[in-house]
Amino acid sequence: MIHNFNAGPSILPKQVFAQAAEAIQNYNNTGLSILEIGHRTSLFEDVMNEARSLVKELMLLDDQHEVLFLHGGASTQFMQVPMNLLNEKDTAAFADTGIWSTKAIKEARLFGNVDIVCSSKEANYSFIPKDFAVPNDAKYFHITTNNTIYGTQWQKIPSVSIPFIADMSSDILSRSIDFNAFDLIYAGAQKNIGCAGVNLVVVKNNILGKVKRTIPTIMDYRNHIKEGSMLNTPPVFAIYVSMLTLRWLKEIGGVAEVEKLNNAKAKMLYNEIDSNPLFRGTVATEDRSKMNVCFTAIDKEVESNFLEFSTKNGIVGIKGHRSSGGFRASLYNALPLESVQILVEIMSSFASKAG
Numbered sequence: 001m002i003h004n005f006n007a008g009p010s011i012l013p014k015q016v017f018a019q020a021a022e023a024i025q026n027y028n029n030t031g032l033s034i035l036e037i038g039h040r041t042s043l044f045e046d047v048m049n050e051a052r053s054l055v056k057e058l059m060l061l062d063d064q065h066e067v068l069f070l071h072g073g074a075s076t077q078f079m080q081v082p083m084n085l086l087n088e089k090d091t092a093a094f095a096d097t098g099i100w101s102t103k104a105i106k107e108a109r110l111f112g113n114v115d116i117v118c119s120s121k122e123a124n125y126s127f128i129p130k131d132f133a134v135p136n137d138a139k140y141f142h143i144t145t146n147n148t149i150y151g152t153q154w155q156k157i158p159s160v161s162i163p164f165i166a167d168m169s170s171d172i173l174s175r176s177i178d179f180n181a182f183d184l185i186y187a188g189a190q191k192n193i194g195c196a197g198v199n200l201v202v203v204k205n206n207i208l209g210k211v212k213r214t215i216p217t218i219m220d221y222r223n224h225i226k227e228g229s230m231l232n233t234p235p236v237f238a239i240y241v242s243m244l245t246l247r248w249l250k251e252i253g254g255v256a257e258v259e260k261l262n263n264a265k266a267k268m269l270y271n272e273i274d275s276n277p278l279f280r281g282t283v284a285t286e287d288r289s290k291m292n293v294c295f296t297a298i299d300k301e302v303e304s305n306f307l308e309f310s311t312k313n314g315i316v317g318i319k320g321h322r323s324s325g326g327f328r329a330s331l332y333n334a335l336p337l338e339s340v341q342i343l344v345e346i347m348s349s350f351a352s353k354a355g
Ligand SMILES: *Cc1c(COP(=O)(O)O)cnc(C)c1O
Pocket: 008, 072, 073, 074, 075, 076, 100, 144, 146, 147, 148, 167, 168, 169, 170, 188, 189
C-alpha cells in the first residue's frame, strides 16, 4: 500500500483517477475519448460550465467574481496579474513569505514598482509576518496564502482596503475563508484541485480595464471572461480532471467538511513531531501549514535512516524541497486520514527501534 505525500503534482481522489481513465477510453458512453472531442462541442462546454459553476458554489462567490481556467500554471499569473493591473508608475505591495512570493515579486517588477511591506526572509521564511502596514496608494496587495516549500500558512487573512490578490496554489479549497474578500485569486490546479496543466483564476470584474498599456489578447483577462474561458483551446483534459475533483469535493460535503478532515490530519502529524524525540518542526507553531508539514530529524544520519525506513513502508514523497532539506509531508484534500495514521505509526516505531 502506497501513501502519497507528494507536494505537487500530488494525490487526487481514487474515484477521480478511475473516472478520468474511463473518459480517456469512452467519454460518457459516446464511444469517443475526452481527448478527441472538440472544445466547442456541447460535450466539452458542459464540462467547462460545470467546472466553473462548481468553483462558484464551493467558494461561495458573489456575482462580481468571474471564474476562469487558463493555461500556464501559477507562474504565468506572476506576470499576468501585474500586466493587467499595474501601470508603470504604480506600486504593488507584496508580502514576501517564500520562494513563490519572490518569483511573483520579480515578475511584477517588469511592469511597475514593488513595495515589499513585510518579509520573513531573514528567518529562512519560518514565520508569517504580523506587524506591517499596507500603503493605501498601492494598486494592490499580494500574498501567498500557503508557502508550499517552507510549510507556513496565513492562519488569519489580513483585511486590506486596496485590491487584494492571492496565490492560493497550495491551499485553495482546503479551508473556509471569505473568498469574496479577494479581488483576484489564482492557483495552479496540481496541488488541490486537479492535475497539472491548468490554472484556476477568480477575478472581480471591476478591477479590470484600468491599466494604460496594450495587453496582448491572450493575456487580457477581459477577453477570457467575454469568451467564457474559451478564448482559445483550453487544456480540456486538465479541466475535466478539475471538474471531477470539484464534484468529489462537493459530494464529501464541500470546503467546511474537508477543512475538518484537514485539521484532523495536520493535528495528528504535528502532535507526533512535537512528541517524538527524533524530529523537530521547522516553523513558528502558530503559522504552521495544514497542507505542507515541514520537519527535520535531529541529525543527518537519522534523516537518511528514516527516509529509507519510511520508503520501505510505503511512504512516498516526504523528502523536503531541494532548497530547504529535511522532510515535507503534504496533506492535500485528497490524502486520507489513514495515510497520516500510518506515517505517524512509522515515525513512532522508528523512534522506539532507535531506542
Ligand atoms: C506550486 C506553486 C506555484 C507554481 O505553480 P506552477 O503551476 O508550477 O507554475 C506557485 N505558487 C505556489 C504557492 C505553489 O505552491
